[in-house]
Amino acid sequence: MNLYGVRAIYNFEMARMRRTLMQSVASPVISTSLYFVVFGSAIGSRMGDINNISYGAFIIPGLVMLSLLMQSISNASFGIYMPKFSGTIYEVLSAPVSYVEVVLGYVGAAATKSVILGVIILLTARLFVDYDVLHPFWMFAFLVLTAITFSLFGFIIGIWADGFEKLQIIPLMIVTPLVFLGGTFYSIDMLPEVWQTVSLFNPVVYLISGFRWAFYGVSDVHVGISVGMTLLFLTACMVGVWWIFKTGYRLRS
């Protein structure tokens, strides 16, 4: 195991985060705060409770998930896309590092950043809304698992993308709608029956539902299913990354 190599990649990526502190931390925190102000305090005060949870508190898990997914994808995809774009990838490809080590470095750093950001957003939310965490262990487990899964997904996007447009297209066109329709702002029960069924095909529903269960003990689907689905996505992304390195897809000609 080339631990120095993993550390070099990890530290390099974390240094990139420190250099771009405004973009990586401040902007998601500000945008999430705006959601809390608008939906939590302004509109939320006129909304009824959902499952005996105040509306402001209800949307917290979903909003944290939204940032977590978007940031995991963008951190990891940008992290591997930039060396490809600038050509510095040659060094990683010629170094004595296995693909597991490359992934540990890049995805590890992206996931770390997302988890840090998720925690910061949770703390920021406390300024606007009062909430409890019923199952802190599971809350953190969901946070970490989701960060890793979507960082792996972002890594795949970063390898697949051959232009900046493609880098943005999946987060914007696919992930954002899935999060908004995945029960961030409402409980799936509130939808007509047909749409409830449709929603079950949205993977983000399981993430948000499980995460919300960790906070308040209530969920749209059983928490066991949420954990299972999260692990399923994680495995799928791992297989994707394994295939990329096995075939050299868009990395080695």
Add this chain to the structure above:
Amino acid sequence: MGIIAAEAKLSKSAPVVRKYRALIHHQQDKPVQPDISVKHLNKVYADGFRALKDINLDIERGEIFALLGPNGAGKTTLISIICGIANISSGEVKAAGYDIVKDYRKARESIGLVPQELHTDSFETVWGAVSFSRGLFGKPPAPEHIEKVLKDLSLWDKRNSRIMSLSGGMKRRLMIAKALSHEPQILFLDEPTAGVDVELRRDMWEMVRKLRENGVTIILTTHYIEEAEEMADRIGVIRQGEIILVEDKAQLMSKLGKKELRLHLQQPLETIPGQLALEPVELSKDGYELIYTFDSQQEQAGVARLLRTLGDLDIEYRDIQTRESSLEEIFVGLVNE
């Protein structure tokens, strides 16, 4: 003290003797391996383009090997494969004795690569970039080594500068510093002096020589024949994916080099005299110059014969010049064959 006496003295301590014998054994039995060994290497790209065709090449430890070839001949592809950036289609490559696929860690640890293009992270500092490279190649931090590398390459003053503030020449040296950060046994320099001014080029040659003195094997590709002529011990020429020649530089020069004898005549000639018709002689347009070409290797009776014939014909000349063809002319001759 002979070896037997030494062994007797050492036998008091069995482990030491074992080690001593192992050492002798090791030195005697280990064949001198080439640092780079390429066997029947083929590279076919996805679009069917055959970039390399059955390449066989051995590069010995501690030599400077220049790989010459026109654009698109396969120089960079060959280097990319040895360094692990491109996949092998078929064949076998070993670096420092390790198979580059099966033993990729050990093989790659021993290699430093300076690519042709200036690929750098703009926002990183010089010190950060070089330290990153060392870590990536699996070496523990060694500030004193990085300090030495940066000083050798005149980058020490710039160690805290961001890379984007460096000039092109400095970036080129930074690429070299990154390649040397993990103390490689083999160094690849892909067109190291492309776009580098004359003075810096001299400095770089000097640096390469110093590295060689420390036992580093150096493989450089170049367009500049002057560079190969100045630096290389051996030269390989690659054309359309095939190695068409590998030769000791001096031998190559003498083997393929042509010599030219130019005679400046007192009176112009209209045609080449019949007595010289069988000789490889040309007449310049103005008729004032006779040009005689011969292989420098051959015994030079031809020159004497030519001069005698001219004497017999009463053709007078006021000046004689000879010149040897440069590597460049040899090269152009080879790739145009």
